[in-house]
Amino acid sequence: MTAAAEPAPVQLDPRTFPDGGCVALPARRGGSSATVVLDAGHGGPDPGAVGTTPDGTAVVEKELTLAVALAAADDLRDRGNTVVLTRSTEALGTGVGADDGQVGALTTDMSQEDLEARVRCANLARAHALVSVHFNSFADPTVGGTETLYEPERPLAPQSRALAESLQTSIRSRLAELGRPPADRGVVDDSSGGEAGGGHLVLLGPRIPGYIDEPSAMPAALVEPLFITNPTDLGAIASSTGMDALGEAVSGGVSDYLAGARRR
Template identity: 65%
Template sequence: MPVTPSSIVLDARSFAPGGCIAFPSGPASRGTVLVDAGHGGPDPGSVGTTLDGRTVAEKDLTLPVALAVASRLRTAGFSAVLSRSTDELGSTIESDDVQNGSLTTAASQEDLVARVRCANVARADALVSVHFNSFDDPAVTGSETLYDVDRPLAPRSRALAQSLQTNIRAGLAALGEPSPDRGVIDDSSGSEAGGGDLVLLGPGVPGSNDEPSAMPGALVEPLFLTNPADLTAVATPRGVDILAGAISSGVEDYLDEERR
């Protein structure tokens, strides 16, 4: 989804080109969804290899999925906001933010906080972050969706996470790559720091994340990038399309239920 004349940079002073881009659906919008493509730029995320030997970085799979999710949501009547719409991070980084070819821990934290800020500036009704799991053992597989339990929003976030998990599992089954259900889980098991709340989903932390996300949120990990069969199934145009359809349906089902 390229940036078009109908797209809006929500705050050009705070975000890099291609960052925090809104695509309004029109005056009768059914709601606003922040779609976050995990990683980006100097932060590749995890890396996997397909059965035919193709190497795929997480950032290069989360972006096309997020773009396709945003496109589907707009077609369904929602306003979509992308934390990043290109291979680069949505936040501005300096030369010393990258050391030995990798994003520093401090810069990574700043980038995550910027993604939260984007969701809040957009006044999003829901936040969905797209990631893929990894593990040392390539045989490990399964789908899981994370939410934060330490927020007043926890029940609504859990409902969003469950809707996403249900639809993602159905999508993977349709793709012919059914995956074990690892469930809807507390985000402490997936924290960047190895324990505690995820920045995108968790409560505010004075001096680190002063302004938490103000809407229900969930982080999806539909499969393990390090499982060659799983990666082979999804790292194709058809795989991206089916997965994006599952994620957008999960968001739509949740928001429809919220409004009943």
């Protein structure tokens, strides 16, 4: 008997988002029936940070975040969840900067537009949780560790903190299993990593007129599993096996949070 073909991704609003942007991937089996938005940081003309593994291989953040988000999506779908990806390809899922020929960065206004569109995607999905995947960077290559950010100044703060704590625990546990136990940088206030123009991350923050006019409407956290600028950190997950393991850790953290939310 031939297995049924897997349903194609569904674009939630093709009039607003380009191909590959804001796409829903259906659950592969019955399960929690939750919808989880995974946001792969950077993309397109915005590469994010760049790191180098101990063997000299250069790794670009936008490629790493996408690989981890796709691996997490795969595992979450196997657990019975619908997954929405803000971007599912190398390009920005919001279309910002697609035609301006700019390489290496987005302007402040373009970055704001891109982040606001990612929030619109999450709200359109009516998600139960939003997780944005990034990697930390620092001038000193010896600095490393795992950090997860959440927003404490919004009605959803307790749920967002619970999600962040679950992700932090799951990621650190999985990295330890890989033989690379990271330093615990903790679950921290998102204002410690605020984008230019505000003290809060657009994806996580509360409503701030003129800066965050449409906040995300679900518990949300941003993970920084490792420092891409730390060769030892990066070497732990730069392989396909490592990226899959990190994706599964993100999936496990979200799943533990959802299970706890159902019990509460």
